[in-house]
Amino acid sequence: xxxxxxxxxxxxxxxxxxxxxxxxxxxxxxxxxxxxxxxxxxxxxxxxxxxxxxxxxxxxxxxxxxxxxxxxxxxxxxxxxxxxxxxxxxxxxxxxxxxxxxxxxxxxxxxxxxxxxxxxxxxxxxxxxxxxxxxxxxxxxxxxxxxxxxxxxxxxxxxxxxxxxxxxxxxxxxxxxxxxxxxxxxxxxxxxxxxxxxxxxxxxxxxxxxxxxxxxxxxxxxxxxxxxxxxxxxxxxxxxxxxxxxxxxxxx
Amino acid sequence: xxxxxxxxxxxxxxxxxxxxxxxxxxxxxxxxxxxxxxxxxxxxxxxxxxxxxxxxxxxxxxxxxxxxxxxxxxxxxxxxxxxxxxxxxxxxxxxxxxxxxxxxxxxxxxxxxxxxxxxxxxxxxxxxxxxxxxxxxxxxxxxxxxxxxxxxxxxxxxxxxxxxxxxxxxxxxxxxxxxxxxxxxxxxxxxxxxxxxxxxxxxxxxxxxxxxxxxxxxxxxxxxxxxxxxxxxxxxxxxxxxxxxxx
Numbered sequence: 001x002x003x004x005x006x007x008x009x010x011x012x013x014x015x016x017x018x019x020x021x022x023x024x025x026x027x028x029x030x031x032x033x034x035x036x037x038x039x040x041x042x043x044x045x046x047x048x049x050x051x052x053x054x055x056x057x058x059x060x061x062x063x064x065x066x067x068x069x070x071x072x073x074x075x076x077x078x079x080x081x082x083x084x085x086x087x088x089x090x091x092x093x094x095x096x097x098x099x100x101x102x103x104x105x106x107x108x109x110x111x112x113x114x115x116x117x118x119x120x121x122x123x124x125x126x127x128x129x130x131x132x133x134x135x136x137x138x139x140x141x142x143x144x145x146x147x148x149x150x151x152x153x154x155x156x157x158x159x160x161x162x163x164x165x166x167x168x169x170x171x172x173x174x175x176x177x178x179x180x181x182x183x184x185x186x187x188x189x190x191x192x193x194x195x196x197x198x199x200x201x202x203x204x205x206x207x208x209x210x211x212x213x214x215x216x217x218x219x220x221x222x223x224x225x226x227x228x229x230x231x232x233x234x235x236x237x238x239x240x241x242x243x244x245x246x247x248x249x250x251x252x
Numbered sequence: 253x254x255x256x257x258x259x260x261x262x263x264x265x266x267x268x269x270x271x272x273x274x275x276x277x278x279x280x281x282x283x284x285x286x287x288x289x290x291x292x293x294x295x296x297x298x299x300x301x302x303x304x305x306x307x308x309x310x311x312x313x314x315x316x317x318x319x320x321x322x323x324x325x326x327x328x329x330x331x332x333x334x335x336x337x338x339x340x341x342x343x344x345x346x347x348x349x350x351x352x353x354x355x356x357x358x359x360x361x362x363x364x365x366x367x368x369x370x371x372x373x374x375x376x377x378x379x380x381x382x383x384x385x386x387x388x389x390x391x392x393x394x395x396x397x398x399x400x401x402x403x404x405x406x407x408x409x410x411x412x413x414x415x416x417x418x419x420x421x422x423x424x425x426x427x428x429x430x431x432x433x434x435x436x437x438x439x440x441x442x443x444x445x446x447x448x449x450x451x452x453x454x455x456x457x458x459x460x461x462x463x464x465x466x467x468x469x470x471x472x473x474x475x476x477x478x479x480x481x482x483x484x485x486x487x488x489x490x491x492x493x494x495x496x497x498x499x
Contacts, residue, residue, distance in 0.1 A: 014419070017442050017479065031477075133438050135383040136418060142384055192439065196464040197273050217442070223477020224440035224470040231276050231469035 001033045002247040003225075005126070005166055005189045005214030006066075008056060009041035013138065018218040021059050021066055031222045033215070035065050037126075037251065039096040043071025044131065050082040057090035067093040067251070069126065073102045074114040083114070087121050093251045096126040096166065099150070100143050106150045107157065115154060119161030124250055126189070127151040128166035131219065148172040152179050155186040162250060163187070164212060170195040170202075177205050187250060189214035190242070191225060199232035208241040212250070253280035255493040256468070258377065258412055258434045258460025261286050267311035270463060271318045277468040279461075283497065284308055285322040285350035285377065294388065295354055298332045301325070305340050312345060320499065321346035322377055327355040327362045337368050347497045348375045348410070357392040357409075358399035366404045375408035375496050376400075381416040381437065394421035401428040408496055410458060413437025415444050415474070426451045432496055434460030435474050435488065445478045445488075454484035458492045 006028070008021050018027040021038070028036055038060065042052035053070040060066050070086040072079050072095055086092045095118055099106045106127065118125050130145045137143060148168060155163040156179075165180075166189045173180070173193055180186055191214035193202055202211065215225040229239065256274060259282040261267055267284065274282060286304035288296055296304070301324055308321040323340035325333040340346040349369050355361050357378050369376050378400070380392045387393060394417045401409055409431045411417065416437030417425070425431040435445065435457060448457060461471035475488050493499065 015443065135381070135385055135416065136438060136441070137384045139384045194439075194467045194470045196270065196467055198467050198470075216439075219439075219441060221440045221442045221473050221477040224473030227277065227469035227473045227476070228467065231273070231467065233276070 001035075001213060001243040003028060003033045003036035003215050003217070004164065004212045004247055004251070005191045006036045006038050006217045007041045007219065008038050008059065009052065011041055011219075012045065016218040021063055024218055025063060025065055027217055027222050028215070031226050033222070035067070037069045037093055038066045039069040039071055043096070044098050044101045048076065049073055050078075050085070053082070053086055053090070057092070069094045069096045071096050071098065072114065073104070074110040075102060075104045079114055080117060083117060083121070087123060092123065094124045094126055094164070096128055098128050098131070100130070100146045106146065106154050111154070112157065115158045115161050119158055124162040124164060126164040126166045127154065129172070130167045130192070148176055152176060152183070152186070155183050159185055161185065164189055164250070166214070167192045167216065169193060170198055173202060174205065180210065181206060186210065187212050187246065190228070191216035191220065197231065199228050203232065203238060208238050209246065211242045212246055213243040253490055254278055254459065254472070255281045255283065255490045255499070256461050256463070257283045257410060257458040257493045257497070258436045259284045259463050260465070261307060261311055262291060263289050264307040264310040264314070266464070267315060267319055271315055274463070274468050277472050279468055279472065280318065281499075282319045283322050283347065283493070284311060284319050285324050287324060287350075287352055295328065296326055298326070298329050301329070301333070301336060305336060308346070309340065309344065320497070322348040322350045324350045324352070325365055327351065327359065327365055330361060330364050333365055334368055337365070337372070341372055341374055347499065348377055350377045352379045353388050353391045355390050356396045358396040359390070362400060363403065366400060366407050370404060370406050373498070375410050375432070377410045377412060379412045380421070381413050382418050382421050383416070394424040397431060398424055398428055401425075401431045405430055408432065410434055410496060412460065412462070414448055414457065415439070415441060418444070419447065422448050422451050429456070432456045432458055432492065434458045436460040436462035436466065436471060440470055440474045440477075442478070445474060446480060449480055449484055454480070454487045455492060457488045458496065459489050
C-alpha cells in the first residue's frame with residue numbers, strides 16, 4: 001500500500017506519535033503500509049519552507065520507502081530556484097501547498113506561475129485543504145480551511161499540471177463531484193473523507209480512478225484509515241487502484 | 253461485543269443500515285437517540301421531541317438485540333421532559349437521557365432532569381465541545397458539564413465528544429469521577445486517547461462514534477489503533493458502557 005498523505009516533524013501545539021521518519025515508517029508498516037509520500041510540518045510554519053524541505057530530504061536519505069514532498073510558498077520570490085533544487089537535487093515526488101497557512105490566493109498570479117512550473121516539471125501538486133479541524137485549533141490563531149472550489153479552479157486553469165486535493169471531506173467531495181469528475185488532472189486523497197460507509201459511497205459516486213489512499217499520519221490514527229478500507233469491502237481491483245495503482249501512475 | 257454508546261437516527265427506518273454498517277466493524281450494540289425526525293432543531297417543540305423518541309422506541313423494538321434507546325429531553329420544557337422520561341425510561345425500555353444544545357448543562361433548568369436521572373439510576377449523555385470558533389448559544393463546554401457534575405455527584409454523566417473537548421476539556425473533567433466521556437467528537441487524532449487515559453483512567457471512557465455523521469470504522473480505529481493496553485481497549489469498547497448503562 002502507498003500512503004499519499006503523511007508528515008514528519010513537529011507540530012507546535014501537541015506532541016505527535018511518530019514525528020521522526022523512522023517512527024512514522026514503523027507506524028505505517030505496522031498497519032501494512034509499505035510506502036508513503038511525506039511532507040515536512042515545519043514547511044507550514046517556517047518563514048522559508050525550503051529550510052524544512054532540505055531537512056526532510058536529508059532525513060529521508062537511506063529510507064527509500066518514504067518519498068519527499070516539498071512545501072513551497074509562491075509568495076517568496078525565490079520559489080523557482082527552490083523548486084529547481086527540490087527537483088534536481090532532492091528528486092521530490094510532489095509539491096504540497098498550504099495556501100491557508102501561507103496566506104495567498106491559489107488562483108493568484110504567483111501561485112499560477114508555480115502551478116505552471118510544476119506542470120512543466122511533471123511534478124504533481126497536493127493542495128492541502130486543512131491540516132487540523134478548525135474547531136480544534138487555538139482561538140488566538142485560527143487558520144481557515146482552503147476553499148475546495150479554489151483547488152478545483154486551479155486544476156481547471158492549469159490542465160497540464162496534475163493535482164491532488166489533500167484532506168477533502170465527505171461534504172466537499174459529494175457537493176463538488178461533478179466538477180471534480182470533469183477534470184482528468186485531479187485526484188482526491190481520502191484521508192479525511194468520513195461518514196457512514198463513506199468509502200463505498202465515494203466509490204459509488206466517483207469510481208476508483210481518482211481516489212488515493214491517505215492516512216494523514218501522524219496526526220490521525222493509522223488504523224482508522226485501514227478500517228475505512230475494510231468497511232468498504234473492496235474488490236481486489238478496487239483495493240489495488242485506491243491503495244497503490246493510482247498512486248504509482250500519478251507519482252511514478 | 254463492542255458497544256457504541258453514541259449513535260443517532262433521524263427516523264426509525266435509518267436503524268437498518270446503521271446496524272448493518274456497524275456489524276461490518278464488529279460493533280454489536282448501538283445506544284441510539286434521536287434529535288429529530290428528518291433533521292435536528294436546536295430548539296425543538298415538545299411534539300418534535302416525542303416524535304424523535306417514538307422513532308427510537310420503534311427502532312429498538314425491531315432490533316432488541318442490536319439497538320437500545322436513549323431518551324431525548326429538552327430542559328426548556330421541564331414538565332413535558334419529565335413526563336417523556338417517565339414514558340420512555342420509567343415505564344419504557346430506554347436506558348439513559350440525551351441532552352443536546354437547547355440549554356447548557358450548567359443551567360438551572362437542567363436540574364429537574366438530573367434529579368430524575370439520579371432517581372431512575374440512569375446516565376445523562378450530555379453534548380459538549382470546546383470550539384476555537386466559539387460554541388453555539390446554549391452549547392455546553394466541558395466546564396459546563398463540570399458544574400452539573402458538582403451539583404449532582406451521584407449522577408452518571410457521559411460527556412460526548414472527548415476529541416472535541418481536547419486536552420483542555422480532559423483537564424476540566426478529570427477531577428470528577430461521575431463524568432465519563434465518549435470517544436466521539438471529530439477526527440481520529442492520534443495521542444488524544446492515550447493522554448485521556450493517563451489523566452482520567454480508561455474506566456471512565458466509552459466508545460462512541462456519533463454515527464451516522466461519523467463513520468463506525470474510522471471512529472473505532474481511534475480505540476483499536478491507539479497505543480493502549482488490551483485491557484483498556486476492552487473497558488472502552490464494551491465493559492464501561494455495560495456498567496454505566498447497566499446493560
